[in-house]
Amino acid sequence: MTSSPFDQAGTTVEIRKQWLSGLTPDQVRELAPRVPGWLEAETVSEVAADLISRFGRVWPRDHLQAVSARLLSPSLAVRVAALEILCQLAPQALLEHLPRFLVATEPRLRTLAIRGLAAIDEAEARAHIDYLLNSEDPAERKAGIQAAFFLPFEQVKPLALRFASVVTDPTELEAIATLLTGNPDPEVPLRLYEMVAQSRGAKAAWLKGLIQEVCQAIQGSDILGSRFPEYRRRLQHWLKEKETARFVQAALQGLSGDIPEVVRDAEAAIARQLPRPPFRQAFQEALQWPLGPEVRARLERLLEEATTEASQPLSPGSPVREATRESAPVVGPIRESLTPEAFAALAPDQRVEVMAGWEPTEAARVIPLLEGWLGAVRPTSGELATALLTARRLGFAGLRDRAIIVLQGKDPGVATAALEYLGDLDPEAAFPHLGSFLQSPNLRMKSAAIRIMNRFDPAQALSNLRVMLASKDLQDQRMALACMAHLDFSVVRPLLVDFLGRVPEATLVMTGLCFFVANPEPDNLYDLYFLEHLLPGPLKSEAFSVRRKVEAVLRETDRLPFDRATLDQHLESRWQEAHRRRSVPPPAYSVRSLKAAGLLAPSPGEASLSPAVAGTLAAVGWLIRHSLQLVFVFLLVLAAISYSWLQTVLRPGRQEVVIGSPLDLEGRVTRSPAPDQVEIRSDRFGVFEVRIPPGSSWRPKPGETFRGTVLPLRVVYDRTAAELQRRTPATFPGPIDHSP
Structure with a gap:
């Protein structure tokens, strides 16, 4: 039998630790029955932690009480070691202690507690991960990412994708990328492509790189086999369809409003796109969506006018006529050969048409035309708005000063164009104004603010949308749904489901259901099934019809793993489990119970501010942060100069670099x-x-x-x-x- 210093009196801590580190696997198994007694007698925390870690996997199952007792140790190392072993061997033994560890300030304890909870109650473990990923504390978000590795990927995939959509920190992005690339899933690139369309700059570039890495992981895993090339082709096709669907969705939101100016803008935007076959087909398919009577009538009229445009004269004021009139003399040779004089001599409507058609590849030729004309005339509101949007598309930053001036003007079209221009070319100048735009009753201004905020601070955009949905004002709720089209649907879907389940206004429910058809995702199905049980009468039937439409799309694109009968059984089983949970008091370790006890802070949005206050605080917070930077700028510059001088003179600890030597x-x-x-x-x-x-x-x-x-x-x-x-x-x- 192997001798042990734990059986001898007077051995030092160093001897016991060294002996433990030198044990072979066979010796560990041989000595396992004697370890519980050694642990009970051990008084040095670091040795106790080593004992638990070294023998944890082979610890006698009938002597785990010795390990459980160490969960209350004042030593963090001992608590971590005991918690990790009990997570693996006897998670049920943690029930009494889980509430304490699930709110621990030490991330390792919290992560391990969720790991143990996953073996007891997977749904609550997922809820804790969701809570952490939505936290404002970076340490809690990191713990949430680490805990996500302990649950089946299908359970945490929606959480991970929502997190990837809103987070901007490079370290957190890399961590979540490890989870996504380590679990190849054909659905993930589809969702990442949608995030690219909502992002800008470094975040968009990072997402594109992640898509490639995930696709490589899918190919390497061989889960698609010979179907992988077809899958890649389908990705590109899906991306184009998604861009079209996003436009259709946003345009229909405009048609559903009761503000004449907003409806006219939406009709004109639709009319401009209807001559293009993909858009015409998409709008025709949208007639099968759960549209309100007025929206359906407006869309049918626009489609009919577009169809008859070539053979019949249109009535004055028709959206199709207004969107296309006088374009024929401009497009083509005249546009290609315009001189500054000829451009300045065009009628305002013709000039707007020409500018709207300029592409980024023409920037070198057309920017001088644009700049020279703006410097010589006083443009109309429509011309100035189009000029700003054109400059934004061309990447021309020379209108910054003019955009800042008109940003605060009274014309909503010009102000919105200025905000979108600055949002792309000078975000720092645009951000202080987002608060006032968010408070505006004008849908175009509010939507532009949400779009820009979502590019640079998705979490803040989501928070503002949550505030708008919580408003009791019907118009605020309509605007919230319209703005929702500009965010990643997987991120806003939980908000939408909660809103539709409690809102009594039928037209808002119909509008909200359109989002599920426009964004056909597997995760939609249970949420729609859930709404079927909450919505009354005809709305229940609408939710059922939408669910069947989503199922059909998913089945056509091979994104649905079940047949209809199996899927219905799966959804019903999930609903019954959720109903059972709601009918009994939540366990002490649940997020709900810990919040009620004051041990967990409310999640973002559970204590909402008014839209005006939220918008104002967003702008004020930005100004305060940047004012503090100005206060310290002199000290920072001085510190940088001093540091550079010290590095040059002293270079403490620096080693020499040999040129030409690796x-x-x-x-x-x-x-x-x-x-x-x-x-x-x-x-x-x-x-x-x-x-x-x-x-x-x-x-x-x-x-x-x-x-x-x-x-x-x-x-x-x-x-x-x-x-x-x-x-x-x-x-x-x-x-x-x-x-x-």
């Missing part, structure tokens, strides 16, 4: 000024400006850690120019394995 480098990415360039700051070697060779798949992100080999080429002052030779990819840590 160097193993570890540091943090500070910026990436170009796709093939990255700046890396190393504590040992200073700042490196590294060129990334062609063909590399690395997309550096500020804040990430770099490890690899570079070739130094030259040193200029305190910077080293180098070329990347090899990079060691960073990995996201999974659950710790303490097995022998």
Whole structure:
């Protein structure tokens, strides 16, 4: 029998720890029956933690009380070790302690508690992950990501995708990417493509890269087999359909309003697109959606006018005539050969038509026309709005000052165009004005503010939408539904389901149901089934009809794993389980109980502000943050100068770089000024400006850690120019394995 220092009096902590670390797997199994007694007698916390970790996997099942007793240890290391082993061997033994650990401030304890809860009550474990991912505390969000690895991916996939849609922190994005790429799923790229359309800048680029990584994982897993090439082709087709559906959805929201100006704008936008076959087909299919009578009548009239346009003269004031009149003399040779004089001589409507047709590829030719004309005349409101939107499309930043001035004007069309222009080309100038736009009763202004906020701060956009839905004012609720078309549907769907389940207005319910048809996703099905049980009379039938339409689309695109009978059984079983949960008091470890006890803070939106206050606070908060930056700017500049001087003179701890000799480098990415360039700051070697060779798949992100080999080429002052030779990819840590 193997001798043990735990059976001998007077052994030191170092001897016991060293002995534990040297045990072989066979010795661990041999000694397992004696370990409970050793643990009960051990008084040193670090040794007790080592004992539990070393023997945890083979701990005698009838002596787990010794481990459970250590859950109350003052030592964090002991509590973590005991919790981890009990999660694996006897999660039921944690029931008494779970409420305490599920609200612990230490993320490791919280993550392990959710892991144990997943073995007892998977639905509540998912609810805790959802709570953490929606937290405003970065440490809690990190714990939520880590806990998501312990549940089946199908359970956490909707949560992970919603998180990826709203989060902007690079570290959090990389962590959630590890979860998505590690669980190949053909549905994920579809949802990521939708997020790309809602994002800008670095977030959009990151999402595109993630789509490629997920597609590679799907191909490598061979879950689609020979169908993978067809799947890739279908992705592109789906993306085009989704863009069209998004436009149709937003336009129909405009038709459903009772503000004449908004309805006219929506009719004109639809009329401009109806000559294009994909849009005409999409609007014809939309007639099968649960549209209100007025919306259906307006759309039918627009489709009829578009069909008869070529053979019959249209009545004056018709949306199709207004959208297309006088375009024929402008489009074509005249447009291509316009001189500044000819452009200035056009009628206002013709000039608007010409500007609306300019493409980014024509920027070098047409920007001088636009700039020269605006500098010489006083344009009409329609011309100025079109000029701003055209400049935005062309990427021309020369109208910034004019946009800031008209942003605060009285014309909503011009002000909205100015906001959208600044939102793309100078977000810092646009953001302070979002609060006033969010308070506006004008749908165009409010929608523009939500769109821009969603690009740069999706969580704040969602919060404002939640405030609008919570309003008792019917017009606010209608505007909220209209603005909802500009956000990722998977993110707003929970809000929409909650809203439709309690709103008594039938027209709002019909409008809300259209979102499910326009965004056919597998996760829609249970939410629609849920609404079928809540909505009264005819609305129940509408929800059922919408669910069948979504099922048909999913089945056509091979995105539905069940046949109809099995799917109905699955939905009914899920509904019955939810009903059972609602009919009994929630367990002490549930999110609901912990909130009621004051142990968990309310989730975002559970204590809502009025729309005006929320919008004002968003703008004031931005100004305060940036004012503080101005207060400290002098100190920051002084500190930077001092630091640079000290690094030049003293360079403490820095090692010399040998030009032309490969160097193993570890540091943090500070910026990436170009796709093939990255700046890396190393504590040992200073700042490196590294060129990334062609063909590399690395997309550096500020804040990430770099490890690899570079070739130094030259040193200029305190910077080293180098070329990347090899990079060691960073990995996201999974659950710790303490097995022998």
